Amino acid sequence: MSAELLELTAAQAGEKVRAGEIKPAELFDFYRQRAASDQLGSYLWVAGEAPADSASGGPLGGVPLGVKDLFCVKGVPSAAASRILEGYKPPYTATSVERLVAAGAPVLGKTNMDEFAMGSSNENSGFGPVRNPWDTERVPGGSSGGSAAAVAAGNAPWAIGTDTGGSIRQPASLCGIVGLKPTYGAVSRYGMIAFASSLDQCGPLTRDVTDAALLFRHMIGRDCCDSTSLDYPNEVELPSAERLDGIRFGIWGLGEEGVEPGVVEACKAAIAKIEELGGAVEEIELPHAGYGLSAYYVIAPAEASANLARYDGVRYGIRSGNGDLLSMYENTRHDGFGAEVKRRIMLGTYALSSGYYDAYYGTAQRVRTKIADDFKDAFGRVDIVVTPTSPSVAFKLGERTKDPLAMYLSDYFTVPMSLAGIPAVSIPAGLSEGLPVGLQLAGPAFSEGRILDAAHALEKAIGFDGAAARG
Amino acid sequence: MAEHYEAVIGLEIHVQLSTRTKMFCACALSFGEPPNTRTCPVCLALPGALPVVNAEAIHYGLMIGMALGCDIAPRSIFHRKNYFYPDSPKAYQISQYDEPLATNGRLGDVRIHRAHLEEDAAKLVHASSSGRIHGSEASVVDFNRAGTPLVEIVSEPDLRSAADAAEWGRLLRATLKRLGVSDVNMDEGSLRVDANVSIRPVGETTLGTKTELKNMNSFRFLERGIQAELARQEEILRGGGAVEQETLHFDPQSGRLSSLRSKEEAHDYRYFPEPDLVPIAPTEEMLERARGAIPELPAQRAERFEGDLGLPEETARMLAFRTELGDYFEAALASDSADARTLANWVRNELVQRIGEGDPAESKVMPRALAQLVSMVEAGSVSQSAAKTVLDTLLDSGGDPRQIVEEKGLAAMDDSGELDSIVQSAIDADPAAVEQIKSGNQKAIGALMGAIMRQTQGRADGKEVQRLIREKIGS
Numbered sequence: 049m050s051a052e053l054l055e056l057t058a059a060q061a062g063e064k065v066r067a068g069e070i071k072p073a074e075l076f077d078f079y080r081q082r083a084a085s086d087q088l089g090s091y092l093w094v095a096g097e098a099p100a101d102s103a104s105g106g107p108l109g110g111v112p113l114g115v116k117d118l119f120c121v122k123g124v125p126s127a128a129a130s131r132i133l134e135g136y137k138p139p140y141t142a143t144s145v146e147r148l149v150a151a152g153a154p155v156l157g158k159t160n161m162d163e164f165a166m167g168s169s170n171e172n173s174g175f176g177p178v179r180n181p182w183d184t185e186r187v188p189g190g191s192s193g194g195s196a197a198a199v200a201a202g203n204a205p206w207a208i209g210t211d212t213g214g215s216i217r218q219p220a221s222l223c224g225i226v227g228l229k230p231t232y233g234a235v236s237r238y239g240m241i242a243f244a245s246s247l248d249q250c251g252p253l254t255r256d257v258t259d260a261a262l263l264f265r266h267m268i269g270r271d272c273c274d275s276t277s278l279d280y281p282n283e284v285e286l287p288s289a290e291r292l293d294g295i296r297f298g299i300w301g302l303g304e305e306g307v308e309p310g311v312v313e314a315c316k317a318a319i320a321k322i323e324e325l326g327g328a329v330e331e332i333e334l335p336h337a338g339y340g341l342s343a344y345y346v347i348a349p350a351e352a353s354a355n356l357a358r359y360d361g362v363r364y365g366i367r368s369g370n371g372d373l374l375s376m377y378e379n380t381r382h383d384g385f386g387a388e389v390k391r392r393i394m395l396g397t398y399a400l401s402s403g404y405y406d407a408y409y410g411t412a413q414r415v416r417t418k419i420a421d422d423f424k425d426a427f428g429r430v431d432i433v434v435t436p437t438s439p440s441v442a443f444k445l446g447e448r449t450k451d452p453l454a455m456y457l458s459d460y461f462t463v464p465m466s467l468a469g470i471p472a473v474s475i476p477a478g479l480s481e482g483l484p485v486g487l488q489l490a491g492p493a494f495s496e497g498r499i500l501d502a503a504h505a506l507e508k509a510i511g512f513d514g515a516a517a518r519g
Numbered sequence: 520m521a522e523h524y525e526a527v528i529g530l531e532i533h534v535q536l537s538t539r540t541k542m543f544c545a546c547a548l549s550f551g552e553p554p555n556t557r558t559c560p561v562c563l564a565l566p567g568a569l570p571v572v573n574a575e576a577i578h579y580g581l582m583i584g585m586a587l588g589c590d591i592a593p594r595s596i597f598h599r600k601n602y603f604y605p606d607s608p609k610a611y612q613i614s615q616y617d618e619p620l621a622t623n624g625r626l627g628d629v630r631i632h633r634a635h636l637e638e639d640a641a642k643l644v645h646a647s648s649s650g651r652i653h654g655s656e657a658s659v660v661d662f663n664r665a666g667t668p669l670v671e672i673v674s675e676p677d678l679r680s681a682a683d684a685a686e687w688g689r690l691l692r693a694t695l696k697r698l699g700v701s702d703v704n705m706d707e708g709s710l711r712v713d714a715n716v717s718i719r720p721v722g723e724t725t726l727g728t729k730t731e732l733k734n735m736n737s738f739r740f741l742e743r744g745i746q747a748e749l750a751r752q753e754e755i756l757r758g759g760g761a762v763e764q765e766t767l768h769f770d771p772q773s774g775r776l777s778s779l780r781s782k783e784e785a786h787d788y789r790y791f792p793e794p795d796l797v798p799i800a801p802t803e804e805m806l807e808r809a810r811g812a813i814p815e816l817p818a819q820r821a822e823r824f825e826g827d828l829g830l831p832e833e834t835a836r837m838l839a840f841r842t843e844l845g846d847y848f849e850a851a852l853a854s855d856s857a858d859a860r861t862l863a864n865w866v867r868n869e870l871v872q873r874i875g876e877g878d879p880a881e882s883k884v885m886p887r888a889l890a891q892l893v894s895m896v897e898a899g900s901v902s903q904s905a906a907k908t909v910l911d912t913l914l915d916s917g918g919d920p921r922q923i924v925e926e927k928g929l930a931a932m933d934d935s936g937e938l939d940s941i942v943q944s945a946i947d948a949d950p951a952a953v954e955q956i957k958s959g960n961q962k963a964i965g966a967l968m969g970a971i972m973r974q975t976q977g978r979a980d981g982k983e984v985q986r987l988i989r990e991k992i993g994s
Contacts, residue, residue: 140565242795358609400791
């Protein structure tokens with residue numbers, strides 16, 4: 049039975065629960081035990097038992113959900129993998145989690161991540177790194193590394209993460225699973241611990257495209273607690289396409305410097321499949337996308353410097369110092385934040401300083417507008433933009449920790465879509481030297497249904513097998 | 520101010536809005552509830568919480584902007600103003616910066632630079648005998664006030680004296696009160712006034728270095744504080760020194776000014792657009808609703824009292840700027856045919872003398888009763904002094920002035936027969952006073968008047984008594 053359970057996608061498992069073939073408690077317990085004995089460092093907290101009030105009759109069929117530690121869950125440790133929030137249990141639950149629980153996906157556990165979602169390798173967690181189930185010497189990517197590793201290893205049927213500059217797509221790519229970053233505003237950010245408010249979005253990390261669509265359709269919609277959330281303009285159907293006839297794909301980035309040859313090769317093979325399925329393929333230019341990382345590393349730290357200012361020792365989390373106000377601030381933040389978080393707070397504080405604001409923040413915002421315009425132009429000619437998700441496959445633990453810039457380059461292909469606020473999905477394109485390569489498909493705002501449908505057809509044609517990672 | 524320098528003063532006023540809930544969350548506003556009972560994840564700045572703008576606060580903001588004759592921005596945005604302090608739970612205040620809700624208005628003779636929306640801070644309570652931070656052993660934070668909606672109104676530096684600043688402040692307070700958007704209670708901090716003060720040689724057009732006087736909690740203290748600061752600046756300049764830009768605290772008890780922080784200590788607030796909120800773009804309906812909610816404002820009302828009713832300027836302003844007096848006056852005026860000027864004098868003098876800062880509508884004197892009383896005085900059926908006695912009775916127990924006059928026998932003496940004999944007997948009883956009057960000491964008439972008024976219990980008309988005395992002693 050367990051071997052069979054493990055090979056079911058979340059949607060399939062949910063079907064069996066609804067058909068009465070699996071008891072929801074049995075399914076929950078199966079994954080609870082796998083999560084509890086996870087050796088990869090994927091989890092920071094695992095549920096003790098199946099929740100009594102689980103809406104297993106709902107459309108998500110009682111299939112348990114891995115939840116990134118960035119989401120607040122009432123009464124459950126929610127620390128954004130930061131020491132500064134160690135032991136903090138929120139009095140409320142994030143809207144997106146609440147919606148998924150109500151639709152029948154009970155919380156299985158809180159997954160590890162880079163502290164405050166700042167990182168691309170999960171090595172910045174305040175509670176230890178996560179290992180890649182394809183090769184435990186390697187990183188799972190980040191910042192949603194715990195969610196990605198848990199799903200890839202079969203230690204969660206599915207999970208949610210957050211993506212600010214690639215934090216869903218890049219770990220999905222490195223772990224050989226599907227990761228969707230939705231349109232900015234499609235999913236409520238309420239209860240998601242903020243990193244960079246104008247970029248943060250939450251989305252699914254799943255074994256296949258159908259699972260991603262299923263989770264996504266139950267996360268979306270306007271939330272009165274998030275002013276930037278929007279009514280999703282149309283119904284999200286489950287993907288069913290087998291062919292790509294009449295769809296125009298614009299390829300970007302395969303010739304960029306620094307992309308590993310194995311990645312290029314796997315992407316090219318996948319692009320050949322697009323053509324076999326009837327899709328039209330052309331190369332496109334995104335003239336300003338190459339400046340995306342530079343703009344991103346001004347805007348995101350600037351917003352983070354304000355968002356993380358509330359961790360001051362006054363109301364929650366740890367408190368250090370000798371009793372006077374300044375020492376409380378300084379020591380609490382010195383002791384509580386990791387090096388990368390401190391680096392970004394300093395970058396952002398500097399960028400917003402009087403006299404520098406326009407040169408840094410102002411310029412970055414203008415670049416952001418240019419990049420959004422590039423995509424608008426591109427979507428005048430093609431329906432979907434295709435790029436590698438990450439320039440490389442999973443790298444070794446410790447390989448890039450000494451060199452932040454090399455680490456930042458991991459997000460080269462994912463940051464432009466974040467800046468433009470448009471949706472993008474990463475799907476496994478194949479293997480390079482035994483490690484997964486991800487292909488990214490991006491569309492205009494609120495085109496999740498279309499890109500997931502195309503991804504579904506392509507996924508079938510590629511036939512990627514992730515079983516090797518589910519030991 | 521000595522003739523060589525002129526004062527240049529601008530005011531910054533923080534107004535707590537009397538909306539039902541806070542600026543960015545659904546917590547009810549707090550009025551002295553136990554600490555930290557009006558809080559939620561948003562106003563405590565718990566991780567993951569997000570602000571949502573209070574629509575009623577925007578409505579009130581629009582009303583204020585319109586009432587102050589401002590241009591309403593078709594699109595305004597919020598910024599984050601970053602600073603670390605325990606009264607600021609997010610470590611930034613959500614405020615408006617370079618794209619405020621309303622700009623470029625005028626109230627009275629003073630131009631309005633801008634009016635914008637923001638949120639209030641929490642309250643720090645210091646554990647020390649003085650309640651002040653110096654020497655306190657610990658401080659605790661009460662977040663009930665955190666997130667209370669504020670409108671900040673900034674005037675241009677158009678005021679030229681401390682007295683003008685206080686007078687204009689009162690007009691602004693009356694205007695806000697009339698709008699019904701705030702309690703405007705300075706003691707409780709729902710209206711807080713800062714003053715930017717500088718001086719310059721008369722004839723000079725550039726501005727001198729300004730200082731900022733913080734948080735004056737009455738207009739009387741504002742006036743005294745500005746006076747003290749003007750004197751201090753003048754002394755510096757006359758001594759050949761230069762005024763330093765700083766923020767000052769005025770202690771009304773000692774009359775002393777102390778420095779809170781200098782320019783070097785000024786914060787870099789690192790303003791940037793608040794990414795958690797969308798721009799405010801008022802629709803035509805929102806503008807229409809705000810326009811329709813603005814009643815006649817004190818400045819217009821004062822003009823009407825002066826122009827239509829012929830009240831003297833000072834009386835017109837007093838009644839118009841104290842909305843409750845103006846309302847009472849108009850209710851009285853509508854209920855009887857009393858003369859507007861006489862009635863207005865009775866309200867602003869006799870009534871206000873007796874009720875102080877209170878609301879006459881809450882007294883036992885019905886507006887109609889006062890109007891009737893004033894009509895009786897005008898008709899000569901009751902004397903001025905008897906009428907004051909009647910007013911005292913009305914304040915004590917209410918009722919109908921005619922009935923009180925009748926019951927107490929306070930009606931004016933209508934024929935001079937009875938009065939004539941009383942005057943004669945008073946003259947006969949005090950020949951010394953008569954001699955003094957005759958020899959030109961007009962004050963001596965007071966002694967005779969006093970005796971006669973006592974005798975008549977104030978029913979006699981003073982002028983008539985005087986006329987009779989003079990007639991009888993031939994002076």
